[in-house]
Amino acid sequence: MxxxxxxxxxxxxxxxxxxxxxxxxxxxxxxRPQGPLRxxxxxxxxxxxxxxxxxxxxxxxxxxxxxxxxFNFGTPPGREVWPGAGPAWVDGPSLxxxxxxxxxxxxxxxxxxxPGWGGALLGEPPERLAEAGLLPAGALRRPALAxxxxxxxxxxDGMARVALLERELLGWLRQSEAPSPLLGAAxxxxxxxxxxxxxxxxxxxxxxxxxxxQRLFRGQLGLSPKQYARVLRVARGRTxxxxxxxxxxLTEAAYAAGYCDQAHFVHDFTxxxxxxxxxxxxxxxxxxxxxxxxxxxxxxSRS
Numbered sequence: 001m002x003x004x005x006x007x008x009x010x011x012x013x014x015x016x017x018x019x020x021x022x023x024x025x026x027x028x029x030x031x032r033p034q035g036p037l038r039x040x041x042x043x044x045x046x047x048x049x050x051x052x053x054x055x056x057x058x059x060x061x062x063x064x065x066x067x068x069x070x071f072n073f074g075t076p077p078g079r080e081v082w083p084g085a086g087p088a089w090v091d092g093p094s095l096x097x098x099x100x101x102x103x104x105x106x107x108x109x110x111x112x113x114x115p116g117w118g119g120a121l122l123g124e125p126p127e128r129l130a131e132a133g134l135l136p137a138g139a140l141r142r143p144a145l146a147x148x149x150x151x152x153x154x155x156x157d158g159m160a161r162v163a164l165l166e167r168e169l170l171g172w173l174r175q176s177e178a179p180s181p182l183l184g185a186a187x188x189x190x191x192x193x194x195x196x197x198x199x200x201x202x203x204x205x206x207x208x209x210x211x212x213x214q215r216l217f218r219g220q221l222g223l224s225p226k227q228y229a230r231v232l233r234v235a236r237g238r239t240x241x242x243x244x245x246x247x248x249x250l251t252e253a254a255y256a257a258g259y260c261d262q263a264h265f266v267h268d269f270t271x272x273x274x275x276x277x278x279x280x281x282x283x284x285x286x287x288x289x290x291x292x293x294x295x296x297x298x299x300x301s302r303s
Contacts, residue, residue: 023057048107065232122142148165
């Protein structure tokens with residue numbers, strides 16, 4: 001789950017960070033795994049909703065190039081692109097922000113993989129997962145997901161559920177083939193530049209052809225290099241908007257995010273988030289009750 005959740009508590013002895021959203025009523029627990037899974041998984045998390053929200057109970061879930069597996073133990077979650085997802089599903093690599101309705105009965109558990117890894121552990125082509133968007137577990141060639149949901153449902157404690165999920169993921173990892181090191185180098189090149197730089201420049205930096213890069217990204221990430229770069233640029237734009245102050249701040253954010261003019265920034269930002277930069281800025285301010293939020297680095301939450 002990747003949301004713009006703030007007000008985090010310090011990490012506990014178990015490495016759990018708790019993010020509370022008074023406006024929506026969401027409480028999100030996140031843990032970054034240790035050991036072999038730290039190179040594979042962004043976070044293991046569980047989320048609960050409450051009736052304490054002010055009626056604006058929608059969390060924005062932004063794309064990050066990765067994919068996740070989600071298990072549902074409460075009322076069916078409402079989301080614009082989640083039409084009755086069932087007890088477990090895969091949230092494939094996406095190019096657009098989704099909205100998760102937070103209700104008192106919300107109870108979810110999930111794992112968010114680092115870009116390039118989810119398809120390998122699930123044994124599914126990432127491009128298929130990207131095209132499918134939200135895919136019920138029953139549609140995958142991995143019946144163990146439904147079995148795992150049943151085992152997780154028998155456990156009441158969130159941390160105990162995470163421990164079981166982590167053990168299961170370690171077993172999957174031992175049977176999986178790692179993504180190409182070339183993909184890792186390409187993703188790191190793009191991340192360091194926040195999505196700035198052309199495919200030709202990336203290909204030259206890695207001494208490969210642009211065509212090979214396209215095949216590599218499609219086959220192991222599910223997105224093209226250009227699509228992933230847009231996701232990174234818009235993510236950078238969101239971070240800059242949260243810091244923005246003053247009448248010219250949005251224009252400054254556009255240039256800092258690598259756009260040559262405001263029009264292109266607005267186009268890309270709206271295409272991904274569904275909001276203009278100005279609308280997103282107002283959304284952040286309203287969500288935080290007029291308080292500018294503290295920033296989190298590389299958070300596995302995404303709103």
